[in-house]
Amino acid sequence: MTGSALGDIDPWPDFQALCRLGGRLCGTPSEEAARTVLADRLRQLASRYGGRFRAIRQPYDGWRAQNGRLHVAGTPRPFEGYPLLRSPATPAGGLPGEVVDLGRGDETDFARCAAALRGRIALVRHEFMFSPDHVHRARKYAWAAAGGAAAFLIAPTGGMSGPIGGGVGFGDPPPIPALGIDADAASALGRPEGARPRIRLVVEAEAEAMETEMLCLEFAGETDDWIVLSAHLDGHGLAESAIDNASGVAAALVAAETVAAQAAAMRDRLRRGLRLCLFSIEEWGLLGSEAYVAGLDAAERRAVALNVNLDSVAGSPDLTALYSGFPPLAGFLRSAAASYGAPLALHEPLVRNSDHYNFAAAGIPACRLLAGFGKPESNMRYVLTPGDTADKVDPGDLERAAGLTAHIVYRACTADGLDLRAVSNGEASCN
Numbered sequence: 001m002t003g004s005a006l007g008d009i010d011p012w013p014d015f016q017a018l019c020r021l022g023g024r025l026c027g028t029p030s031e032e033a034a035r036t037v038l039a040d041r042l043r044q045l046a047s048r049y050g051g052r053f054r055a056i057r058q059p060y061d062g063w064r065a066q067n068g069r070l071h072v073a074g075t076p077r078p079f080e081g082y083p084l085l086r087s088p089a090t091p092a093g094g095l096p097g098e099v100v101d102l103g104r105g106d107e108t109d110f111a112r113c114a115a116a117l118r119g120r121i122a123l124v125r126h127e128f129m130f131s132p133d134h135v136h137r138a139r140k141y142a143w144a145a146a147g148g149a150a151a152f153l154i155a156p157t158g159g160m161s162g163p164i165g166g167g168v169g170f171g172d173p174p175p176i177p178a179l180g181i182d183a184d185a186a187s188a189l190g191r192p193e194g195a196r197p198r199i200r201l202v203v204e205a206e207a208e209a210m211e212t213e214m215l216c217l218e219f220a221g222e223t224d225d226w227i228v229l230s231a232h233l234d235g236h237g238l239a240e241s242a243i244d245n246a247s248g249v250a251a252a253l254v255a256a257e258t259v260a261a262q263a264a265a266m267r268d269r270l271r272r273g274l275r276l277c278l279f280s281i282e283e284w285g286l287l288g289s290e291a292y293v294a295g296l297d298a299a300e301r302r303a304v305a306l307n308v309n310l311d312s313v314a315g316s317p318d319l320t321a322l323y324s325g326f327p328p329l330a331g332f333l334r335s336a337a338a339s340y341g342a343p344l345a346l347h348e349p350l351v352r353n354s355d356h357y358n359f360a361a362a363g364i365p366a367c368r369l370l371a372g373f374g375k376p377e378s379n380m381r382y383v384l385t386p387g388d389t390a391d392k393v394d395p396g397d398l399e400r401a402a403g404l405t406a407h408i409v410y411r412a413c414t415a416d417g418l419d420l421r422a423v424s425n426g427e428a429s430c431n
Ligand SMILES: [Zn+2]
Pocket: 232, 244, 245, 282, 311, 312, 354
């Protein structure tokens, strides 16, 4: 397939349909509605091209928040905030405390403020997430909790409006309340050097058992091997979760459709099967893909030749593949992008920032495609803010991402040999 191979298959209608359903926070009617719409779409593709659709139930430790706000001493009205996903509730009446401003909140900042932090409330800054030197919010939260902070606040930088969203990390129940605040609240916390503002933090939230589904569409191949194309359908309640990740879901859908249509047009089966996995609870710590990969036995893992995960693939014209330390995968992607005629940057380290992580951690060659890596001025800066809306995505960027994905997946499904499993020995990749 070449750069024009998408033909009349257009990701824009799927993208818009998802955005119209709202932010798709797991456990809300918005996420459930998205699953219903997507399941219908996958069933149609299954019947049109001879595939198999399954919805796989996934129970999880759910959570919902009613309210999050900050009362700052000396200001007349509280500031509304956004409880970070899975944040525990504060005690009835709120949690009073002094705020320690750690600035960016990197490891050095936490070391510098270690003595002051104990028993107080940590304030850090959100930063552009798609860059090699980004310090993930989950790490900042973990440092705050380990340092004895009573709670965690994260504020925007660079004139961004609205509160910051996001989760607080992986694994165990989060230990301390966490609230995303907006620039107004952050500036109300500004104090002359030495004085610490007193606040009362209120997070009203509760944990409860919930259930979602992973949506899976398979087109079998001639062999028992599979290419897994994935994207997460869940998001945040702040906006439309358009870039993150309506863009990835729409691109994955049309890429799968394109590959299935191409195989049908050739009256041929693919050498390797194509399995499209639409995960949920990604924003909660990559839980959907974690459960899925954990459920594969050793033979099933070996049968997955490659995972191509799409997360936030439009919002900038620049596309990058995070190839998780599998050098042969870098070579394969470079060759595929060159033959498609689209630039694709490559970034080697395994990064725990989307569902590809769980595949790669299990030894399965896996990459994440994303837009705007290292481009803080791009619309990618709106991810996890109220600005993540459909107007931030250029239809041409989305179509290019979908087209390149279809090309990569088609080549992976049809290549004679495809052994991408060699892991980097830590030296720079040379292919
Ligand atoms: Zn995402």
